[in-house]
Amino acid sequence: MAKPDTFALRKLPSVDEVLRTTAATDAAARYGRLAVVSAVRETLAAARANGGAPGGTDGVAAAALTRLEIAQRPNLRPVFNLTGTVLHTNLGRALWAEAAIAAAQLAMRNAVALEFDLGAGHRGDRDDLIRDLLCELTGAEDATVVNNNAAAVLLVLNTLAKGREAIVSRGELIEIGGAFRMPEIMSRAGARLIEVGTTNRTHKKDYVGALGPKTGLILKVHTSNYRIEGFTKEVSARELAALARERKVPLVNDLGSGTLIDLSRYGLAHEPTVKEAVGAGADLVTFSGDKLLGGPQAGFIVGRKDLVARVKANPMKRALRIDKIRLAALEATLRLYRDPDRVAERLPTLRLLARPKKEIEAAARRLQPVIATKIGAGFDVTVTPCASQIGSGALPMETVSSAGLSVRPRAARRSGRLLAALSMALRRLPVPVVGRIEDKALLLDLRCLDDEAAFVANLASLAIAEDDDAMA
Numbered sequence: 001m002a003k004p005d006t007f008a009l010r011k012l013p014s015v016d017e018v019l020r021t022t023a024a025t026d027a028a029a030r031y032g033r034l035a036v037v038s039a040v041r042e043t044l045a046a047a048r049a050n051g052g053a054p055g056g057t058d059g060v061a062a063a064a065l066t067r068l069e070i071a072q073r074p075n076l077r078p079v080f081n082l083t084g085t086v087l088h089t090n091l092g093r094a095l096w097a098e099a100a101i102a103a104a105q106l107a108m109r110n111a112v113a114l115e116f117d118l119g120a121g122h123r124g125d126r127d128d129l130i131r132d133l134l135c136e137l138t139g140a141e142d143a144t145v146v147n148n149n150a151a152a153v154l155l156v157l158n159t160l161a162k163g164r165e166a167i168v169s170r171g172e173l174i175e176i177g178g179a180f181r182m183p184e185i186m187s188r189a190g191a192r193l194i195e196v197g198t199t200n201r202t203h204k205k206d207y208v209g210a211l212g213p214k215t216g217l218i219l220k221v222h223t224s225n226y227r228i229e230g231f232t233k234e235v236s237a238r239e240l241a242a243l244a245r246e247r248k249v250p251l252v253n254d255l256g257s258g259t260l261i262d263l264s265r266y267g268l269a270h271e272p273t274v275k276e277a278v279g280a281g282a283d284l285v286t287f288s289g290d291k292l293l294g295g296p297q298a299g300f301i302v303g304r305k306d307l308v309a310r311v312k313a314n315p316m317k318r319a320l321r322i323d324k325i326r327l328a329a330l331e332a333t334l335r336l337y338r339d340p341d342r343v344a345e346r347l348p349t350l351r352l353l354a355r356p357k358k359e360i361e362a363a364a365r366r367l368q369p370v371i372a373t374k375i376g377a378g379f380d381v382t383v384t385p386c387a388s389q390i391g392s393g394a395l396p397m398e399t400v401s402s403a404g405l406s407v408r409p410r411a412a413r414r415s416g417r418l419l420a421a422l423s424m425a426l427r428r429l430p431v432p433v434v435g436r437i438e439d440k441a442l443l444l445d446l447r448c449l450d451d452e453a454a455f456v457a458n459l460a461s462l463a464i465a466e467d468d469d470a471m472a
Helices: 006-010 015-019 022-031 033-049 056-072 098-109 128-138 149-161 182-188 204-210 237-247 274-279 305-313 324-336 348-353 357-375 412-427 452-461
Strands: 142-146 165-169 192-196 215-221 251-256 284-288 299-303 379-391 394-409 436-438 441-445
Touching (some): 015 056, 128 142, 128 274, 128 299, 149 182, 149 215, 182 192, 192 204, 204 237, 215 237, 274 284, 394 412
Parallel strands (some): 165 215
Antiparallel strands (some): 142 299, 284 299
């Protein structure tokens, strides 16, 4: 390491000199004087370590302002999701409809009748805000909502099967995101797990043999995040409902993702709807709000009125309830389903899933020369067909035909380093761009790109450095 230039160090301005610049004064008005002083000191310390600072006093002020802007950047940042996964758990799952966003903003800006009955003039129940809508859309007698579907399952198990047995097929003991496993949720709920059948085949007689005086409920879990094919057998929800009624135990059907509309109208495989699960005889049905339903994170419990009342009386319900913002957004989202012919136009999740491949291909052709020019001669950029997936455990074997851009390094021997550098450069943009590495190329699936102008403008600061320290 070279010795610092003593003369250059002597020329470094003092903190007070920097603070008197116009840039520092403006920064103090935006970020506060203490933050600016700290940034200036850090900038001068870095300059001393590096042997001096170019640009004099104004240069130090500008560098300190840049440091402040980076420090003030929110950790939860918007990204361009070009992974090809529409409901990407790591990228926030469902995008909200404009109606839901407007409703949430209204709830944030105002006092609202969250738990106040305006007609009677006394305390109300926040579930009343969406109960009628949920019952109308699902055919259930009653409904309640908590903060996610795992909480819904936990609450139902704790209410109906604490200290008792919960019967479930071995083939339905799933693990959901973040290594959370159904048996562990059941254990935390205080239920004793009774496994029946085998991984690939479970018969009605297996359930019959497990039923007894200590049975709290039968649990059917929709295996939405994987599929077993071949020599398989499961007992349908309708058959289990009949058995549960005969033996006077509740049947709980956990749909996981859950949908309020038949997805086959958009060219996707049929996924059991909540109304179908209720109609098949389940006593309670649990499902998510931020997956196929396309709303904010929530967990719904719908079904028999007496059982929902028991769930709501559980002290854990208060710990798992949702706030006014999400309730407002949920109400607005659910209202969109009253007009099923236009719901895909208004709900981003369904709109993106239903987006025609021809439209995506046209976008890819428009963007190909732009990307090729910006990335440079070291890469080949081609329009390519690809397959998007729904994500978040929904329809795991189902893909949606899509199109995108394949960015492949020309130097095959350095392709790994070049792809890592390109991926890092895209993630460092003002609005990070997230794609996926596939077949030794960076694939940018354009299904979820709905603002081409913003995307192109965002590329202005793209700079690729193969030897970036972040690649190590």
